[in-house]
Amino acid sequence: MAIAQHRITEVFVEIADSLTDDFDIIDLLQRLSERCVELLDVSAAGILLVDQYDELQILAASDENTRLLEIFALQHDQGPCIECHRSGQARTDIDLTTTAALDRWPSFTARARRSGFARTHAVPLRLRQRVVGALNLFDQRPGTFTAADQLLAQALADIATIAILQQRTLQQSQLERVQLQTALDTRIVIEQAKGILAERWRTSMDDAFTVLRNHARSNRLRMSDLARQVVDGTIDTDTVLRGLDITPGDAGFPPAPTPG
Structure with missing residues (x-):
């Protein structure tokens, strides 16, 4: 992981400082997706969240190409991100150039390849046993997602989860x-x-x-x-x-x- 430790600390402080009483959840998660690209040295990131009907929706993406890919995955109900949310388990080091990926998620893999991505990872937005979505990472380069990378990705996903649940708690409190x-x-x-x-x-x-x-x-x-x-x-x-x-x-x- 090439990123300096002090930069990781700065990002976590930045996100924590954003959790005020009236914070903008969309802006916060958009910045978080962009920080994932920077800290994890990947090409793109997206954040999916379940709605009130327990259906996944795209909430943030580091760029428009990734947002469209996420929408495509949701429409076709395919991809590591979908499986990650359903199982609550991370799906990492998925090589999209293999026939195994194409056989498992034919529509998603073909579209991801056309979007220029060679590998993908998904980690759950989870608090204890509650899974509220998934953080999805995409890279245009082959490579390995290290144990340190996965720990950092899960920490960033946990920050997103805390932000989302805090926002929902605030909204519920205001409604009450x-x-x-x-x-x-x-x-x-x-x-x-x-x-x-x-x-x-x-x-x-x-x-x-x-x-x-x-x-x-x-x-x-x-x-x-x-x-x-x-x-x-x-x-x-x-x-x-x-x-x-x-x-x-x-x-x-x-x-x-x-x-x-």
Whole structure:
């Protein structure tokens, strides 16, 4: 491995410093694919990631030629990268000039050769037993992928995995915060609607809530939407009672006052 140790350290520090609260995952992985080419002395690199349906998608590539090759591999469901993701095991030192490679992955190998590549390697994006994708390396030159090369490639793949999972955790955390705030806001509106109905119908808050909920269910409305209509004054609250065949004096409601 010809690359200097200090340069490897610099790259890892660079990637680690990029993992801020609002980092751009696409930009980070694009830079990581370019650093793989530099540190591992290969011709190209690509990063595949599984989507929510557990299907592999191309997320980053060091150049357009490699991106198109990765897309081709996904479309034909062939190549060491596909097998690497499925097995969770690295596939290294694949000589694309051999008949063995052509027999095993005919479409992928033929396309890779036309793209000028002579060998390829794939290492999993894996955290413990969880595999979320694969890092793919391509070289136009014959040669051997050393044990040190494989260790470095796996370390770079691990960095990519950490970045991806951190981004997903941040997104999930943000989604949960939004959902929580929405729930809190919705509850406030419902409480306001209960107060309006309880005062208008001169009944308890519990009875007002029961009628509000039953009307929403009977009309297949979200209670939050119905409550908003009550608060905004865009619904005749008498229709809520009529729709449930409730009149003052029923279901805990006091009788209407007698005109005096």
